[in-house]
Amino acid sequence: MPELPEVETVRRGLLPVLAGRRIEAVEIRRDGLRRPFPEGLGRRLTGARVTGIGRRSKYLLIHLDSGETLLAHLGMSGRMLVGGAVLGSYVHDAGAGRGGSPHDHVVLHVEGGARVTFNDARRFGSLDLWPTARLAEHPSLAALGPEPLEEGFSGATLAAAFAGRRTSAKAALLDQRLLAGVGNIYACEALARAGIHPARAAGRIGRARLDRLAQALRAVLSEAVEAGGSSLRDHRRPDGELGLFQHAFRVYGREGEPCPSCAAPLRRIVQGGRSSFYCPACQR
Numbered sequence: 001m002p003e004l005p006e007v008e009t010v011r012r013g014l015l016p017v018l019a020g021r022r023i024e025a026v027e028i029r030r031d032g033l034r035r036p037f038p039e040g041l042g043r044r045l046t047g048a049r050v051t052g053i054g055r056r057s058k059y060l061l062i063h064l065d066s067g068e069t070l071l072a073h074l075g076m077s078g079r080m081l082v083g084g085a086v087l088g089s090y091v092h093d094a095g096a097g098r099g100g101s102p103h104d105h106v107v108l109h110v111e112g113g114a115r116v117t118f119n120d121a122r123r124f125g126s127l128d129l130w131p132t133a134r135l136a137e138h139p140s141l142a143a144l145g146p147e148p149l150e151e152g153f154s155g156a157t158l159a160a161a162f163a164g165r166r167t168s169a170k171a172a173l174l175d176q177r178l179l180a181g182v183g184n185i186y187a188c189e190a191l192a193r194a195g196i197h198p199a200r201a202a203g204r205i206g207r208a209r210l211d212r213l214a215q216a217l218r219a220v221l222s223e224a225v226e227a228g229g230s231s232l233r234d235h236r237r238p239d240g241e242l243g244l245f246q247h248a249f250r251v252y253g254r255e256g257e258p259c260p261s262c263a264a265p266l267r268r269i270v271q272g273g274r275s276s277f278y279c280p281a282c283q284r
Contacts, residue, residue, distance in 0.1 A: 002229070004148075017116060061135070068129045153214060192277075
């Protein structure tokens with residue numbers, strides 16, 4: 001599933017294509033994905049000008065001059081792909097939106113000749129429209145916790161979120177009510193950098209170690225964003241290119257390989273149905 005860096009990469013890739021431009025036409029090729037599309041989606045998008053593109057956790061927020069915001073979640077395999085003509089820039093047109101793929105579900109035709117296609121092979125993604133002035137009240141956003149890349153995020157933030165919790169450090173990092181945007185890959189990588197075992201009880205991690213974990217989260221996520229995210233199976237940038245952060249993994253997906261710090265064989269355990277990768281010597 002795309003995590004914060006992948007969604008932020010998509011946001012940055014869509015900015016030069018959508019920001020300030022009008023949506024001239026919309027193709028809706030099915031009734032919905034994980035959930036039905038909102039009533040009149042195509043009609044409500046057509047003619048609207050994009051005033052900005054934000055992100056909250058793993059949601060893209062495309063703000064419109066109609067007073068509504070288009071919320072897009074990429075699910076497990078969703079992509080926002082750019083095709084057609086984009087003034088002042090080069091875009092690799094992989095054919096998305098031209099009818100060649102049965103997984104192209106919604107196509108936005110933007111003034112200037114660009115296309116933005118929501119492609120989702122597994123159909124776990126979603127689109128919704130919500131009044132921008134009440135965006136914080138949206139059911140998918142209302143209960144989200146703080147984000148690691150927001151100003152002021154620190155070990156104190158984690159201490160407040162983890163206080164008294166017996167759940168594992170890994171599970172706490174994945175709980176979007178406690179911390180928004182972090183998924184399996186970056187939880188493993190941040191815990192490895194901070195030297196914290198993924199099964200350690202979140203509420204029993206000392207403040208100094210939480211400070212290191214906060215720093216590790218910010219560093220891992222920032223580096224991943226700059227690398228265009230991690231492309232393991234489905235993630236593509238809007239221009240169709242792969243992300244590159246998978247080449248910098250220290251532990252994720254590397255069971256049995258030597259730890260880059262101490263050379264001990266890396267291990268894998270299953271927590272909540274998900275694989276956790278760690279170094280048994282470096283992480284306590």
